[in-house]
Amino acid sequence: MRRGSFLTLCLWAGFAFLYLPILVLIVYSFNASRLVAVWGGWSVKWYGELFRDPQVLGAASMSLQIAAISATVAVVIGGLAGYALSRFGRFRGRTGFSTMLTAPLVMPEVITGLSLLMLFIAMEQIVGWPAGRGMTTVIIAHITFAAAYVAVVVRSRVAGLDRALEEAAMDLGARPFTVLRRITLPMLMPGLLSGWLLAFTLSLDDLVIASFVTGPGATTLPMLIFSKVRLGVSPDINALATLIVAVVASGVLLSGWIMLRTERRHARQVRAAFRREGAMDGN
Amino acid sequence: MAAADSTDTLVSIQGVTKDFGGTLAVDGIDLEIRRGEYFSLLGGSGCGKTTLLRMLGGFETPTSGRIMIDGQDMADVPAYRRPVNMMFQSYALFPHMSVAQNVAFGLEQENVVKSERDDRVAEALEMVQLGEYGRRKPHQLSGGQRQRVALARALVKRPKLLLLDEPLAALDKKLREKTQFELANIQVKVGITFIMVTHDQEEAMTLSDRLAVMNAGRIVQVGTPGDIYEFPANRMVGEFIGTINVFEGKADPENSAVHCPALPCPIVMEDRVAAESGSQIAIGIRPEKMRIRKAGPAPAEAAPASNFLAGKVEDIAYLGDLSIFHVRLADGRIVQVSRTNITRRRDEPLTWEDAVEVEWDPQAPVVLHQ
Amino acid sequence: MTDAAADRVADSPALSTSRGRLIGILIPTAWLLLFFAIPFLFVIKISLSEAAYSVPPVSDFLIWQDGWPVLQATWANFALILDDPLYLQALLGSLRIAAISTLLTLLIGYPMAYAIARAEPGMRTPLLLLVILPFWTSFLIRVYAWSTLLQDQGMINSALMWLGVIDDPMRMLNTEFAVQLGIVYSYLPFMILPLYATLERLDGSLLEAAADLGARPATTFWRVTLPLSLPGMAAGCLLVFIPAAGEFVIPELLGGPDTLMIGKIMWQEFFNNRDWPVASALATILLLLLIVPILLLDRTQSRAEQG
Incomplete structure (x- = not known):
C-alpha cells in the first residue's frame, strides 16, 4: 500500500528527528577534543571531569532531593484532584477547579515563576514565611505545576476503572476508608506511579521557574547546566546528558520487559483456561 | 418471497x-x-x-x-x-x-x-x-x-x-x-x-x-x-436451528427402522433408512413433532410396537403459546416435547413427576449425519 | 434535594462521604488557589507599581499619608510597553513564532500520530514510548544539542558541505528558523499524544463505510478522518502554542539577538535590568493574551471527557 509506506516513512523520519540530537550528544561525550567540529579520538575523560566537579555533584543532589519531595507531594495533591474531577460528577466550582488544573500545564514558565516569586515576597512581608528563598520555595513551585500533570494521569486512569468494583466492596461491607485502602489505591497504583515519575522528571527538568523562586545556596542542576551552556561548548554536559539518557533508557527497557513478561504470562494463562473450558464442552 | x-x-x-x-x-x-x-x-x-x-x-x-x-x-x-x-x-x-x-x-x-x-x-x-x-x-x-x-x-x-x-x-x-x-x-x-x-x-x-x-x-x-x-x-x-432430540442406534434398513438402546421399541421411519444394516446412526426428532399424554394405569400391554417412549415429567417450561416438557427416560436422559396450549392452563392435566407416554408419526424422525 | 441525590448516585464509594469529598476537593483547591491563582494578583499589583532602588526593587503600592492610605497605582509600565516598538515587536514576534511553530508541529505530528494509530495494536505502545522517551531526558540538554548541531562548524553544515549542497556554512544558529526548529522539536510529543488519542479512538468501520460508499482513500481522509480528529488537533495545537508563546530557553539558546520573544525580554527585564514592574507588566499582558486559548483548551479537554 502506497499510503501505508508514506506514513511509515513519516514516522521513521520523525523518530530520526527526535533522536538525532540525542545520538550526537552521546557520540560527542566520548570525544577527546573540546571542540565540536574536531574529532579528537575516543575518550571518557569528560565523565571523569563530571564526577570530580563538586558543583555538579552538589547541584545534582539538590535537584534529586527537590524532585523526590515535590513528586511525592504532587502525587497526593494531583491524585486527589484527578480523582475528584473524574468521579465527583458536578460540584460547585467544578469549572474553576478544572481550569486551575489545566492552566499550569501550559502556562509559560516565566509567568508562573515570576508570579510565585511575587507571592513568596509578599508572604514574607505579611506572615514572615517563607523566610528567604531556597529549596523550600523551589519545592512548593514544583509541587504546584507537577500536581497538574499528575491530575491528568490519574484522571484518565480513574475514568478507566470500573466503578462497580468499589461499589461491590462497599456492598460486601467495607467502610469507605477500607475501600480506599484495599480497592481504589491498589487499582490506581500504576497511574500514581507513572504520575510520580512524570512529576519527578518535570522537577528535574525545570530551569525557568526554579531560577525565579530559588535563593542563594540552592542551585539546581538545570541552573548549573544553563550557566555552563551559555558560556559556550562544554563537553562534560554531553557526558551528563549521556548518563541521563542511559538511566532513562534502562528504566524504560526494564519496565517494558516486566510488562511484556506479565502480559505473556497472562496470555498463556488465558489460553490454558480456554483450553480447559473447551475440553469440558467437548465432553 | x-x-x-x-x-x-x-x-x-x-x-x-x-x-x-x-x-x-x-x-x-x-x-x-x-x-x-x-x-x-x-x-x-x-x-x-x-x-x-x-x-x-x-x-x-x-x-x-x-x-x-x-x-x-x-x-x-x-x-x-x-x-x-x-x-x-x-x-x-x-x-x-x-x-x-x-x-x-x-x-x-x-x-x-x-x-x-x-x-x-x-x-x-x-x-x-x-x-x-x-x-x-x-x-x-x-x-x-x-x-x-x-x-x-x-x-x-x-x-x-x-x-x-x-x-x-x-x-x-x-x-x-x-x-x-x-x-x-x-x-x-x-x-x-x-x-x-x-x-x-x-x-x-x-x-x-x-x-x-x-x-x-x-x-x-x-x-x-x-x-x-x-x-x-x-x-x-x-x-443450531431449533431444538432436536437425538437418538443413536443401529440401522435396520429392511424394516426402515432404527434400534436405539435408550428406547423401549424401535424408531420406524416413513423414508428409507439409507445406511448399512447394523451400522450406528443418529436420528433426530423435533419436540413439536411428538405427542405427550399421561400414562394409563396399565401401560405395558397398551404400548405400541414402535415410535414410542415412556418417562417422567422432570420440568415444564410454560411459554404461553406452548409448553415444553422435559421428560426423563429410564436411563436418565432427557427428551424435550412441546405442546401447543390449546386449552387454558387451569385445566393442565400434566404436572411434575407424572408418568407420561410420548409417541410420534413415522414421518417425524430424520436421519442425522455426523 | 434531587440534585444532591443525583450527585450521590454519581459518586464513587471510597471518597463519597461528605468528609471524603471535602478533602478531595479542598486540598487541591486550596493549594492551587494559594500557589497558582493568587500569585497573579501580586504580579498585577507589581505591574502597577513604580521601580525603586530598594529591596525588593519596587515602591510600595499602598502608602500612608497623614494617617490615610493612598493607592500609588501607575499605568506607566503598560504605557512604556505599548509605546516602545521593541516590546510590541517582541509580543507580536512571540505570537507569530509560536503560531508558525505550532503549524509545523501539526504538519509533522499528524502523520506520525496517524501512523502509530494505524499500526498493529501490539506495536502502538512501543511506538508511543519512542515518542515520549526524549521527553524524559533533560529538555535543556536537548535544546543545547541542537545548538551544537546548527553551528557553522556543526554536523549539519559539515554534512551539507561534504555532500556539495552548499559551499559555505549556512547560518542556522541564532536565527528565527533555529527557534522554530527548537519549538517543534521540544513540543512534538504534546502534539502527537492528543492526536493519537483521537485517531486511535476513531471507529474503523467509519472508514470502511466511506470506502463502501465509493470514497477513495484521499476523500475518506478529508471527509471523515480529518473532521473527526479536529478535537485532537485543537488540543494539540493549544498545548504547543500556549507555552511556546512564552518560551524562554529556546530563544535564549537557539535564537539570535534579533529574535525577539516576550519570554526572553521578560527574563532580561527581571534578571538583568532588575525592573520588576516592567517584567510584571509584560507577564500580565502575556497572560491576558493567553487566557482565551487556555480556556479553550480547558473546554476541549472537558468535552473530550464527556464525548
Whole structure:
C-alpha cells in the first residue's frame, strides 16, 4: 500500500528527528577534543571531569532531593484532584477547579515563576514565611505545576476503572476508608506511579521557574547546566546528558520487559483456561 | 418471497479461503447467490460468516479463491469501486454529518448532480420513514432510527448487492421483530439482492429466501428455511436451528427402522433408512413433532410396537403459546416435547413427576449425519 | 434535594462521604488557589507599581499619608510597553513564532500520530514510548544539542558541505528558523499524544463505510478522518502554542539577538535590568493574551471527557 509506506516513512523520519540530537550528544561525550567540529579520538575523560566537579555533584543532589519531595507531594495533591474531577460528577466550582488544573500545564514558565516569586515576597512581608528563598520555595513551585500533570494521569486512569468494583466492596461491607485502602489505591497504583515519575522528571527538568523562586545556596542542576551552556561548548554536559539518557533508557527497557513478561504470562494463562473450558464442552 | 425461483446467478464464490496468520477463518467456500434473493449466512461467533461478508465488500482479501459479482472478478477491485454496499453492524454513521449528509455521501462520490442527489436522498429517507429527520445528527436518533438511516445510506446508491452485517443485533427484541418485516418489505420493493450475516436463527428463518449454515469456516448446509429445519444435514445444523432430540442406534434398513438402546421399541421411519444394516446412526426428532399424554394405569400391554417412549415429567417450561416438557427416560436422559396450549392452563392435566407416554408419526424422525 | 441525590448516585464509594469529598476537593483547591491563582494578583499589583532602588526593587503600592492610605497605582509600565516598538515587536514576534511553530508541529505530528494509530495494536505502545522517551531526558540538554548541531562548524553544515549542497556554512544558529526548529522539536510529543488519542479512538468501520460508499482513500481522509480528529488537533495545537508563546530557553539558546520573544525580554527585564514592574507588566499582558486559548483548551479537554 502506497499510503501505508508514506506514513511509515513519516514516522521513521520523525523518530530520526527526535533522536538525532540525542545520538550526537552521546557520540560527542566520548570525544577527546573540546571542540565540536574536531574529532579528537575516543575518550571518557569528560565523565571523569563530571564526577570530580563538586558543583555538579552538589547541584545534582539538590535537584534529586527537590524532585523526590515535590513528586511525592504532587502525587497526593494531583491524585486527589484527578480523582475528584473524574468521579465527583458536578460540584460547585467544578469549572474553576478544572481550569486551575489545566492552566499550569501550559502556562509559560516565566509567568508562573515570576508570579510565585511575587507571592513568596509578599508572604514574607505579611506572615514572615517563607523566610528567604531556597529549596523550600523551589519545592512548593514544583509541587504546584507537577500536581497538574499528575491530575491528568490519574484522571484518565480513574475514568478507566470500573466503578462497580468499589461499589461491590462497599456492598460486601467495607467502610469507605477500607475501600480506599484495599480497592481504589491498589487499582490506581500504576497511574500514581507513572504520575510520580512524570512529576519527578518535570522537577528535574525545570530551569525557568526554579531560577525565579530559588535563593542563594540552592542551585539546581538545570541552573548549573544553563550557566555552563551559555558560556559556550562544554563537553562534560554531553557526558551528563549521556548518563541521563542511559538511566532513562534502562528504566524504560526494564519496565517494558516486566510488562511484556506479565502480559505473556497472562496470555498463556488465558489460553490454558480456554483450553480447559473447551475440553469440558467437548465432553 | 421475491424471485427465489430465479436461477440467474449474481454472486459466485469459488473456493474462497481466508487465512489469518495460521487460523483459517474461511475454509474453501463455494457458493452461488441468485439475483434478487434474500440470502443469509447463519452461524455462531467465529464461524467465518463475517469474514466472508467482508471479503464480498472488499474489506478483506481472500487468501485463495475467486469472488465474481455479476460476472466480474472482484480480485483487484477495491471496496470503493465495487457495485456493493454494506450496512455495518455498528451502522457506522458519520457522527459529524447530518442524516441527509450521511445518505448523500455515497452519491457525492459518484458525482451525481445536486438536484438529483437531493431527490434521491429524500426518496431514500422517505422509504425508511425518516423524511422529517434529514437535518438531525446521528446522535439525536434512536437506535431503530439509526438502523434505518444506515439502510437508506446503503440503498440510495442502488447497489447490485447489499451486505448486512447483523443488521438487527443492536435493537431490542420488540423492535427487532417489527424491523424484520420492514426489512423484508423493503427488499421486495427495491428488488436488490441482500446477503445478511446473523447468528440469530429466527431472524434468518424469517427473512431469508435461502440460507447457508456455517461452522468452522465451512458451509454445512444451504437451502430454504423449510429444508434446513425439516431436513437438517447433520446433527450440528439440527441442534443450531431449533431444538432436536437425538437418538443413536443401529440401522435396520429392511424394516426402515432404527434400534436405539435408550428406547423401549424401535424408531420406524416413513423414508428409507439409507445406511448399512447394523451400522450406528443418529436420528433426530423435533419436540413439536411428538405427542405427550399421561400414562394409563396399565401401560405395558397398551404400548405400541414402535415410535414410542415412556418417562417422567422432570420440568415444564410454560411459554404461553406452548409448553415444553422435559421428560426423563429410564436411563436418565432427557427428551424435550412441546405442546401447543390449546386449552387454558387451569385445566393442565400434566404436572411434575407424572408418568407420561410420548409417541410420534413415522414421518417425524430424520436421519442425522455426523 | 434531587440534585444532591443525583450527585450521590454519581459518586464513587471510597471518597463519597461528605468528609471524603471535602478533602478531595479542598486540598487541591486550596493549594492551587494559594500557589497558582493568587500569585497573579501580586504580579498585577507589581505591574502597577513604580521601580525603586530598594529591596525588593519596587515602591510600595499602598502608602500612608497623614494617617490615610493612598493607592500609588501607575499605568506607566503598560504605557512604556505599548509605546516602545521593541516590546510590541517582541509580543507580536512571540505570537507569530509560536503560531508558525505550532503549524509545523501539526504538519509533522499528524502523520506520525496517524501512523502509530494505524499500526498493529501490539506495536502502538512501543511506538508511543519512542515518542515520549526524549521527553524524559533533560529538555535543556536537548535544546543545547541542537545548538551544537546548527553551528557553522556543526554536523549539519559539515554534512551539507561534504555532500556539495552548499559551499559555505549556512547560518542556522541564532536565527528565527533555529527557534522554530527548537519549538517543534521540544513540543512534538504534546502534539502527537492528543492526536493519537483521537485517531486511535476513531471507529474503523467509519472508514470502511466511506470506502463502501465509493470514497477513495484521499476523500475518506478529508471527509471523515480529518473532521473527526479536529478535537485532537485543537488540543494539540493549544498545548504547543500556549507555552511556546512564552518560551524562554529556546530563544535564549537557539535564537539570535534579533529574535525577539516576550519570554526572553521578560527574563532580561527581571534578571538583568532588575525592573520588576516592567517584567510584571509584560507577564500580565502575556497572560491576558493567553487566557482565551487556555480556556479553550480547558473546554476541549472537558468535552473530550464527556464525548
